[in-house]
Amino acid sequence: MMKALVYGGPGHKTWEQVPLPDLQDREDAIVRVDAVTICGTDLHILKGDVPEVESGRILGHEAVGTVLEIGEGVREIAVGDRVLISCISGCGRCRYCREGSYGQCLGGGGWVLGHLIDGTQAEFVRVPFADTSLYLIPDVVGDDDALMLADILPTAYEVGILNGNVRPGDTVVVVGAGPIGLAAITAASLFSPGHVMAVDLAESRLEAAKQFGAHTTARPDEAAELVRQHTTGLGADVVIEAVGVPETFQLCTSLVRPGGRVANIGVHGKPATLHLETLWSQNVTITTGLVDTFSTGTLLKMLATGQLHTHRLITHRFHIDDMLSAYDTFGRAADTGALKVTLNRE
Amino acid sequence: MMKALVYGGPGHKTWEQVPLPDLQDREDAIVRVDAVTICGTDLHILKGDVPEVESGRILGHEAVGTVLEIGEGVREIAVGDRVLISCISGCGRCRYCREGSYGQCLGGGGWVLGHLIDGTQAEFVRVPFADTSLYLIPDVVGDDDALMLADILPTAYEVGILNGNVRPGDTVVVVGAGPIGLAAITAASLFSPGHVMAVDLAESRLEAAKQFGAHTTARPDEAAELVRQHTTGLGADVVIEAVGVPETFQLCTSLVRPGGRVANIGVHGKPATLHLETLWSQNVTITTGLVDTFSTGTLLKMLATGQLHTHRLITHRFHIDDMLSAYDTFGRAADTGALKVTLNRE
């Protein structure tokens, strides 16, 4: 038996004893969870916003761990390996996986952990398609840094920065300075933008944005004017949506210059209004995306070379047995100032 | 004096005597209009939808003509040249023009003809920035074919096909089978899509779409089911919006596959609803655009080699003195079956 965070339907979760996972497929691995974190998406699930998650499901899709057992079809991962458990699994065979787009896997992968199958907020977890869903962690990389590559950093990098095609010298606006927005600011710096502006309502988040590298900050109602000043009236080259509500998306499309790009990272629950009556002639590109994790290997390499310092996103640390406290702290981020909270085995 | 189609405020137009144009800038040319056409945008102006067009303005932004006079700063164009008058002028110096994005010119170009300055629905017209706004027509290319390259073909090609990144074997859906939709179907064929589906309400337009190369056709209410059947449930690789109302745009975003592209060509007067609650995770790219005309030279070359046959878009021909009849025929397209109507000097 092991302890796990079990979803009990909207509003209900328990940290309880459940059976240990076992291999169900030749390409599975069983991993002992050494460090795990909680995602904003987990809170959405608990609110009942993700109806395909069934009662009884173990939540969690981000972890670092140690491989205990592998199926006989696993080639690249060995027992004893220290691995990153990616939020996205890939069958490696379907048309999307063959293009590195594991997030859209048609062969049983994609986002399944803590969603369609049991997840990582537990002492042990079964990971399908182990060869293409687990990543060896270089010795010089710590658990905390690696853990941020399970979801938040690849998401910020692929869905925000690469989709937004940030280029040297660009003016980049990041709307939303929560964890994912701060990760986007971090990832943007890899392409040497000329100016990064963070937009948020909360003063504390804007303060954090500056520490993560934003050159200026703005409240939503100031953003349009400040962007105008910074770009001689033209608008931003790239605008990144990192909130997930209609108002912020609409703000993004109002801040972008002709020929610019809006990259949506936010998880939306409602439609937004797209002002095509002005945008139709503006040569604007809008992208959406679930992370594909094609960049996970590269980001791990950048942790190893010291180019990224992702543990800065972690504000609170807990023992894994304090899972409910960690949820409480993360769930009240406005009060606690939590960005990412992590739980460790030891 | 000369005859010209003069806008007299919403609902009013006259074909009347006006003064001849003269050179106002060193880079201007005066061109005798040999063939001219009417754009859907001209109808929008007449409805009052384009408020920056002032009363007294000569309309029209598409023509073929003969150069009568040039400013002393014009280098590439000579008196006597047979030229295409592009709907877009470019200063050739601003940051957008330097990237070939003349449609977004910041230096006095962009869409100005028949909009901010007098246009081509006249016997003579002044064209600014002649070197980067006029195109020599090869001898083997007829006026009718060339005329379709003033606006509709580059728009379909750049804003529809290139923005949509149509690739060999793709399933492409074109929503709207009016002139611009048919031009998009024509232009799509340059990239050998595997299947082109045209969507429209009017049976006659769907019939036309087939003649222009659509493999199948659908009414809007059938489109989703037919696309699903054709793509084993996945959705279309590329969807092109060629109408310009919220319903058709929303249809487009519902037809595209994960990882696919929606290229908007339609001129919109109202916002649309963007269903981010489903699209956020779908890796979808949405583009908008005014034509930049970077492809005009290439398209002219393809007319010369016989790769394009654009005169097929022309359904009605008039003498230029019958401008008002031409407007009437074009304005009642549902009755007359008009696609493009042209007016010739002789």
Place this chain on the structure above:
Amino acid sequence: MMKALVYGGPGHKTWEQVPLPDLQDREDAIVRVDAVTICGTDLHILKGDVPEVESGRILGHEAVGTVLEIGEGVREIAVGDRVLISCISGCGRCRYCREGSYGQCLGGGGWVLGHLIDGTQAEFVRVPFADTSLYLIPDVVGDDDALMLADILPTAYEVGILNGNVRPGDTVVVVGAGPIGLAAITAASLFSPGHVMAVDLAESRLEAAKQFGAHTTARPDEAAELVRQHTTGLGADVVIEAVGVPETFQLCTSLVRPGGRVANIGVHGKPATLHLETLWSQNVTITTGLVDTFSTGTLLKMLATGQLHTHRLITHRFHIDDMLSAYDTFGRAADTGALKVTLNRE
């Protein structure tokens, strides 16, 4: 036991009885060969040009067949399936396979059939990594058409046309009008080039090039002048090397325009001279490549829709028992006019 074409060291080959292949790995499949062809590379091997091929090796890396047996790790392919055997296998897990670059596989794939392991010129063959190396053939596609997708068509398409970035209206020169050059001419047409010129020494091949869609043809000593005439002195947009000797490669780099591309398909045995003293300032891009086969699925789809007719490359057909006669015919192509020769089980 079965019959197979066995390499016996430089200059030696036999069609002899050998043991049947059996499964060696969980991801293997055993396939009955229904149709097979001979590649120019097989002739190179027989000359001793590919020293890593050991004596005793069964040659051949292109076939169409029926799956007889699969390992327990195979998910997508089933016994009884009619499949294309690709010249390239992919482990599906290494950094190259994750980008769709199976030709550079680091995990035991790449070009292995008839090279590092026994190949397809036999009655039966073991195919490793079956899920990512075999392709289901749609019912409407015949064996002959499909067989051309084992190597020659994806090579022409990926290494020639996509690397060369052929665009609508382009002037494309294909140097070498043997089978791979003709396949390149066929594949180029998917992007609507404005002019395709074939260059070869043999009149019969130039004749074939015209039938495959070349607009003009030239002997090597005429090519420079003809390209100049066709491009107002500028040079070709794209030049494709489809021979594999220094002289033809050097011809290619002399025919390309500033800003153009040279895509090398030819298999070279000797270095070439790169005239950097002129090319350094010409903004030229030169690419090389082994086929990656990321396009195989798309090309199969285009066979199914009737967009490609690849069986036109086949000039001679044999029963599989006449393997040695087929080699003789293919090896004396200058005399026999052979392009691709195929061998069928029945």
Place this chain on the structure above:
Amino acid sequence: MMKALVYGGPGHKTWEQVPLPDLQDREDAIVRVDAVTICGTDLHILKGDVPEVESGRILGHEAVGTVLEIGEGVREIAVGDRVLISCISGCGRCRYCREGSYGQCLGGGGWVLGHLIDGTQAEFVRVPFADTSLYLIPDVVGDDDALMLADILPTAYEVGILNGNVRPGDTVVVVGAGPIGLAAITAASLFSPGHVMAVDLAESRLEAAKQFGAHTTARPDEAAELVRQHTTGLGADVVIEAVGVPETFQLCTSLVRPGGRVANIGVHGKPATLHLETLWSQNVTITTGLVDTFSTGTLLKMLATGQLHTHRLITHRFHIDDMLSAYDTFGRAADTGALKVTLNRE
């Protein structure tokens, strides 16, 4: 009259009195030279390696100055402006200029200053196509920093880093640690490579490379082994040739990984050997290029934001009257340690 550096045929140069330049075309500007530098190419000209340079020509194609007079066709530049004189002029009208490829201008631009017309190593200079060849310098940018954007930085950035497609985390090898190699190391950092290795024979240059940001250095004979160690045997993602002799180019093609890129910046006087017998199957891309200067505006913006510090390339400063001493110092760089030498009016 004014003083100027006049080429007198191979081996001969004088700093002598010559007539003042005057406007010859409506789009010309006359600029007072405030700061000027010497390029390695000037030394090539003096050796007689650039035969199209005629005796009597004033050399120099890089400067910062003040506009004294403009032709009536100049719109964007005004008398009194402090400007960067780019090494490349662009007509702004030809097919290459329309794509931002001014280096390949067909309309009378390209590299003309100090080559086909009199250049910048003088007290005053006539600049053709002033609007597209001069760049306003922001107030916060000093002459020294700006001067490095006349040639060396855009060349390193466009021809080295952008052609090489340097990406975050990449292993980049720069062969040649002279001024252009150091500029390439500087420019590479804008894309956050994981590892930059500089290769040169001179210890002093390798020392300089470290100061400009190289992580490791190697002599040419060590490079292959060190690259192998750093990349687990695979090879470098991007290799940049910054010397211009056959040996260094060949070294570059031996260091690149399968699927990697070799970007040639070096000015070559002789052909190199291209080892196609191994490269043919390696999916390698090789690029060449004269700078197009499409990035000059962006680089100026990055100077203004403090993202680039290009004056670090300047090792020696002279008064403009000491032109011959400056040439001497620059010409004996191995002894003097000169990187870029600059000459100032005051």
